[in-house]
Amino acid sequence: MSHSNINVKDDEIDIVIGALCSDLTSFMNDWRPVFSRFHLIIVKDPDLKEELQIPEGFNVDVYTKTDIDRLVGSSSILFYGYSCRYFGFLVSRKKYIVSIDDDCTPAKDKDGSLVDIVAQHVTNLTTPATPFFFNTLYDPYRKGADFVRGYPFSLRNGVQCALSCGLWLNLADYDAPTQALKPELKNSRYVDAVLTVPARTLMPLSGINIAFDRELVGPALFPALRLAGEGKLRWETMEDIWSGMCAKVVCDHLGFGVKSGLPYVWRTERGNAVDSLRKEWEGVKLMEEVVPFFQTLRLKRTTVKAEDCVVEVAKEVKEHLGKVDPVFGRAAEAMVDWVRLWRAVGSSSS
Amino acid sequence: MASSSPATTPLLKDELDIVIPTIRNLDFLEMWRPFFQPYHLIIVQDGDPSKTIKVPDGFDYELYNRNDINRILGPRSSCISFKDSACRCFGYMVSKKKYIFTIDDDCFVAKNPSGEDINALEQHIKNLLSPSTPLFFNTLYDPYREGADFVRGYPFSLREGVPTAVSHGLWLNIPDYDAPTQLVKPRERNSRYVDAVLTIPKGTLFPMCGMNLAFDRDLIGPAMYFGLMGDGQPIGRYDDMWAGWCVKVICDHLGLGVKTGLPYIWHSKASNPFVNLKKEYKGIFWQEEIIPFFQSASLPRECTTVQKCYIELSKQVKQKLSKVDPYFDKLADAMVTWIEAWDELNPSAGSAKLANGTA
Numbered sequence: 001m002s003h004s005n006i007n008v009k010d011d012e013i014d015i016v017i018g019a020l021c022s023d024l025t026s027f028m029n030d031w032r033p034v035f036s037r038f039h040l041i042i043v044k045d046p047d048l049k050e051e052l053q054i055p056e057g058f059n060v061d062v063y064t065k066t067d068i069d070r071l072v073g074s075s076s077i078l079f080y081g082y083s084c085r086y087f088g089f090l091v092s093r094k095k096y097i098v099s100i101d102d103d104c105t106p107a108k109d110k111d112g113s114l115v116d117i118v119a120q121h122v123t124n125l126t127t128p129a130t131p132f133f134f135n136t137l138y139d140p141y142r143k144g145a146d147f148v149r150g151y152p153f154s155l156r157n158g159v160q161c162a163l164s165c166g167l168w169l170n171l172a173d174y175d176a177p178t179q180a181l182k183p184e185l186k187n188s189r190y191v192d193a194v195l196t197v198p199a200r201t202l203m204p205l206s207g208i209n210i211a212f213d214r215e216l217v218g219p220a221l222f223p224a225l226r227l228a229g230e231g232k233l234r235w236e237t238m239e240d241i242w243s244g245m246c247a248k249v250v251c252d253h254l255g256f257g258v259k260s261g262l263p264y265v266w267r268t269e270r271g272n273a274v275d276s277l278r279k280e281w282e283g284v285k286l287m288e289e290v291v292p293f294f295q296t297l298r299l300k301r302t303t304v305k306a307e308d309c310v311v312e313v314a315k316e317v318k319e320h321l322g323k324v325d326p327v328f329g330r331a332a333e334a335m336v337d338w339v340r341l342w343r344a345v346g347s348s349s350s
Numbered sequence: 351m352a353s354s355s356p357a358t359t360p361l362l363k364d365e366l367d368i369v370i371p372t373i374r375n376l377d378f379l380e381m382w383r384p385f386f387q388p389y390h391l392i393i394v395q396d397g398d399p400s401k402t403i404k405v406p407d408g409f410d411y412e413l414y415n416r417n418d419i420n421r422i423l424g425p426r427s428s429c430i431s432f433k434d435s436a437c438r439c440f441g442y443m444v445s446k447k448k449y450i451f452t453i454d455d456d457c458f459v460a461k462n463p464s465g466e467d468i469n470a471l472e473q474h475i476k477n478l479l480s481p482s483t484p485l486f487f488n489t490l491y492d493p494y495r496e497g498a499d500f501v502r503g504y505p506f507s508l509r510e511g512v513p514t515a516v517s518h519g520l521w522l523n524i525p526d527y528d529a530p531t532q533l534v535k536p537r538e539r540n541s542r543y544v545d546a547v548l549t550i551p552k553g554t555l556f557p558m559c560g561m562n563l564a565f566d567r568d569l570i571g572p573a574m575y576f577g578l579m580g581d582g583q584p585i586g587r588y589d590d591m592w593a594g595w596c597v598k599v600i601c602d603h604l605g606l607g608v609k610t611g612l613p614y615i616w617h618s619k620a621s622n623p624f625v626n627l628k629k630e631y632k633g634i635f636w637q638e639e640i641i642p643f644f645q646s647a648s649l650p651r652e653c654t655t656v657q658k659c660y661i662e663l664s665k666q667v668k669q670k671l672s673k674v675d676p677y678f679d680k681l682a683d684a685m686v687t688w689i690e691a692w693d694e695l696n697p698s699a700g701s702a703k704l705a706n707g708t709a
Contacts, residue, residue: 110463133641134556136518136610137525137540144542146535149528150557150591152641153634165489172490175502182499187490189497193544201551203487204503234502241503260489287505291486 008122014094015040015118018085020232021102022050029055030105034116041088043068045232047080063087071345076333081230082207082237083223086338089214090346096125098211101234104265107169110190120263121164121211124194128158129257131199138193139259162216162256163247166209167191171267173206175284176235179273194261199252202294205244208234209265216256219307219342220247224334225327227282235276238283242331245294250309253299289324293317307339314339359472359479363388366449366475369441373397373433374455379406381458385469389451392441394419397433414440422695429687434580436589438560442567442574443692449478450571451564456619460522463543473613474517474564477547481511482607484552492547492609515570515606516597519562520544521617526559528587528634529627532620547611552602555644558594562615565597569606571696572656573597575688577681584677585636586629592681595644600659603649632675639674643667657689664689 015038021027024042028035032055039059044052046065054060068079068087079087085099098121107115127141133155140147140156147156172187179185197203212221225242251258299312314335321328368389370376373396379386383406391411395403399415419440420427430440435454442450451474460468480494486508493500493509500509525540550556565574573596576589601608647666653659668682 132645134550134554134610136520136556136559138544142542144538144540146525146527146531146538148557149526149531149559149587149630150594150637151528152637154638155641167489172499173502174499175504178499178502185497185499187497189545191491191544191546192542193546197487198551198554200553201487202485203489204501206489206502238503244503260487283503284506287503288507291505291508295485 008096008126010037011039012094013038013096013098013118013122014088014092016085016088016092016097016099017042017102018045018082018088018099019043019048019052019102020045020081020084022048023053024102025053025055027102027105028058032057033114034106034118038118039094041092043079043084043088045081045084063091072341075341076330076337077223077341078226079223081232082234083226083239085207086221086223089218089221090341092214095213095215096122096211097214098122099207100210100265101208101267103270104168104209104267107264107266109264110192115263115265117166117209117263117265121166124164124259124262125161125211125213127161129161129196129259130155130158131196131252131257134198135195138195138261142194159255159257160213160216161196161259162213162251163205163258164211165205165258165260166211166263166265167261168208168267169264171269173208173234173267176273176276177284179235180277183273190264191261194259197248197258197260202245202291203248203258203260204241205247207240207244208267209263216254217247217251217306218346219310219339220250222246222310222335222338224331224338225286226330226334227286228327229278229282231276233271233276235271235273238286241283241287242290245290246310246313246335249294249297249299249313250306253303253309254306286325286327289321293320307342310335310339359476361388362449362475365447366451367392367441367445367447368471369394369438369445369450369452370455371396371435371438371441372403372455376403376405376455378455378458379409383408385459385471389471390447392445394438394441396435396437412444414444423691426687426691426694429575429578429684429691431576431579431583431589432581434583434586434589435560436576436579439574439576439593439688442571443695445567448566448568449475449564450567452560453615454561454617456617457521457561458616458618460614460616462614468613468615470519470562470613470615471564473547474519477517477609477612478514478564478566480514482514482549482609483508483511484549484602484607485512487551488548491611492549495547512605512607513566513569514609515566515601516558516608517564518556518558518608518610519564519613519615520611521559521561522614524617524620526561526617529623529630530634532623532626536620536623543614544611547609550598550608550610555595555598555641556608556610558590558597560590560593561617562613563590570597570601570656572689572692573600573660575660575685578677578684584675585632587626588630588633591633595640596660596663599644599647599649599663600656603653603659604656636674639671643670657693660689661686
């Protein structure tokens with residue numbers, strides 16, 4: 001069921017796509033009913049040699065390696081692979097960004113209608129989040145729902161939602177070991193809910209289907225953690241998970257909400273989980289190191305801007321995780337570089 | 351853990367009691383018969399003890415009215431509410447089983463989106479027999495459900511989960527709204543079937559509704575005290591809420607999990623919102639003090655059993671909430687009385703010693 005949000009104009013939204021695949025024809029045509037109203041930013045993976053193929057009829061700006069090199073110059077940040085999308089976040093001038101992987105197509109909801117992910121993400125971002133107390137009927141602002149008995153009245157105003165994490169039907173975002181062990185495991189369960197992930201609760205924020213309020217938390221989504229064996233399949237990356245954990249800490253600190261649930265996208269096979277197994281283990285091991293760190297991470301009360309939060313997290317990462325694995329030291333450096341870049345290039349809006 | 355056919359859920363018919371508070375009648379049991387008949391029922395009859403409540407034929411049950419409660423507990427019966435469904439917790443105390451399922455007498459069998467009757471009890475058992483994951487949120491909800499798993503980025507060291515102490519079910523049709531919401535939205539009905547079970551993260555409180563609830567009595571039983579409500583008390587409709595806040599703080603401390611979501615039951619009766627408003631009125635204001643209290647409550651490491659945690663909580667209630675209203679002083683005392691009564695009726699069971707969860 002699409003909820004068109006009358007208060008948000010189309011020109012406040014950017015759709016950002018990182019193109020890891022050169023032929024975007026079927027992808028764009030599949031999404032045409034949903035995307036054609038909006039401005040699109042497509043960032044081509046600098047590693048991609050072939051020309052991008054994009055069908056007609058879209059309002060789109062394409063950025064390639066040349067643009068990245070020109071704008072970014074020398075930096076510790078690498079925009080290869082899935083990280084290319086962050087360049088799109090940097091150059092966007094809109095308030096809301098919706099970003100999905102280029103192997104996703106529109107899903108159908110329980111009534112068989114096409115899921116308008118933009119409408120749902122924008123609804124999520126423009127209705128309050130409720131991170132301080134769990135509502136057992138999930139999102140209380142949805143039509144047909146409300147706060148339940150026992151929910152404190154003083155918390156019913158909620159807080160601004162900065163991040164909206166959607167889900168995936170068919171090929172869910174499982175790691176390589178899980179998918180390799182259960183090759184037939186496909187997600188066919190459409191869970192008709194949006195909920196706020198409570199404050200101080202950690203979560204794996206998948207970059208496959210997200211949206212965020214750039215004005216609130218733009219600087220907090222960044223390409224920083226690069227696995228030594230990072231590849232061109234989601235099973236071979238951790239960059240979004242790392243960025244997401246930092247973003248959650250920043251949101252919790254600044255009093256913003258993070259929602260998870262609807263909308264769904266339909267995700268298809270690309271690659272083989274078994275082949276990715278070797279590369280995945282690095283990411284899996286690294287996650288074990290970071291959990292205790294993030295569980296106890298608290299930012300200074302005087303840090304009130306998202307970009308300053310990122311710098312502070314980077315400092316803590318360098319201090320506490322730098323000696324655990326050099327990949328964290330590099331991530332911390334990239335985070336600081338990112339904020340510098342953001343301040344120079346990304347901080348303005350139209 | 352891959353398997354091609356789902357394991358059948360054990361009935362647990364000798365390990366689970368169904369506790370039902372009632373003041374009217376038990377007609378609703380007829381609809382539940384296919385699902386409830388194998389189990390032992392504990393009926394707690396509220397109100398006038400001279401009234402006879404007929405239990406439909408074929409059910410194995412024990413029934414307690416106020417006279418029974420007074421006889422069994424003696425002076426300690428003061429902790430059990432009268433003229434309020436909070437009295438149901440007496441049933442938890444006298445049960446000798448590991449698991450409890452409690453349901454209200456105006457709750458019926460619901461249908462899932464495919465039109466099939468929902469076996470709520472079976473789902474609760476599934477929830478209780480599989481681990482919870484309070485330390486890290488899984489975006490695909492319960493990873494132990496068939497057709498789901500942990501998502502990418504979920505730490506492997508946390509994939510064993512923790513034991514599940516509570517399974518909190520939901521309601522289709524009449525939602526569990528408070529009186530002000532009922533007054534503003536008298537016709538709202540919950541028609542959204544959310545096909546999920548999820549663990550409520552550690553450190554997060556929630557409003558626990560007692561209409562459709564199951565729990566592991568061995569793991570958390572003594573914390574399921576439903577407080578002082580009803581006759582002679584300044585407040586009502588906060589019994590399950592109070593238990594839920596205590597339970598969550600203790601579960602978080604002991605490293606136990608609380609799940610919410612499926613199963614759904616069909617809630618048929620909307621209680622009178624004006625009557626409800628009178629009962630809830632004080633609670634609406636007191637809640638604003640109670641919630642910060644529970645949010646900041648911490649239990650010392652030495653509290654390694656549910657009883658110890660609960661007694662400690664009662665001390666903190668007396669210390670910090672008495673200034674809100676003298677009621678809390680009484681409630682704190684009643685919490686202690688409840689534990690004394692529980693321990694007397696459940697001597698050898700003692701309390702499962704569990705390692706504290708991480709601070």
